[in-house]
Amino acid sequence: MGRAKGTSSETYHPEPMKASAEAPSELAVFRHGHQTLVLADCFEWLAHAGPNSISAVVTDPPYGLIEYQPDQQRKLRAGRGGVWRIPPSFDGANRRPLPRFTILTKTDREGIVIFFERWARLLHPIVRPGAHVAIAGNPLVSPLVASAMERAGFERRGEIVRLVRTFRGGDRPKGAEEEFPEISSMPRACWEPWGLYRKPIETKTLAENLRKWGTGGLRRVSEDTPFLDVIESGTAPDVEREIAPHPSLKPQAFLRKLVRGLLPRGDGIVLDPFAGCASTLAACEALGVEGIGLEIDPTYYELGRTAIPGLSAPLPLRSI
């Protein structure tokens, strides 16, 4: 496993893609150490990837479906309008932009199920039997993803709770905050669910699957401690945000625990189909395992290219 260390930028046909008339023949690709970041629409890439080639998937997908569309990204980058909640700067600090999950309509919710079922059906053949898939969500949308994943043939294996205070939706009744100052419109989330799914094992026992494919179980935290479904986590620290200023950046400390846990035998290829600025790849690099990231937006792809070396440094990143 693994390639020679070093950083290079090139245009090539990534290894797990089968030669095919429909396969995109040229994709922008960045390599650093054991990582490969590809500028690609994951739906197209997955459709041509080699069967049973991926050992684990760790990903943080878009949910509003429109938040990462080009026109919304233009508005976000201009700091004006659009679906992103861009809090005003006050008490001298600029607030980070946040996606607005609470405005999803019934049609949006149906769209999420369709989006994830299509995605999961493309993913299913390319992951190994027993491969785990961890998908970041929030309490409002994770049940929709669960139903799509199950329909595509994945088994639900629980949920990893990332203990963190992230978005702040529906804090007070809109337009009536003064009239009902003692009322919250919904609970403030103090955790982030990561749905955990598995492609069913194809052998009689887990041990056989572990021997044949290297997948099916989760790597223990230690001899005495199994992999746990609650992981304490802050938001990404400022030093990581400076290296990788993506609005949905996930912290290295959390991602490294997840990547480690999802590779029970410590090797195999980890895929992040919605790579953002390649934080999952940075976690893979820190652990010395191979990762492939797909990112559709050229700006975030460029950010990922510059971010992987810095984000993959040993924790804490204070020395960078």
Ligand SMILES: C[S@@+](CC[C@H](N)C(=O)[O-])C[C@H]1O[C@@H](n2cnc3c(N)ncnc32)[C@H](O)[C@@H]1O
């Ligand atoms: C929620 S963000 C992930 C950010 C990531 N957690 C990080 O730490 O950088 C989702 C990313 O998926 C990308 N994306 C959306 N649709 C995509 C697609 N069809 N193929 C590949 N990437 C896509 C977006 O541009 C966005 O950067």
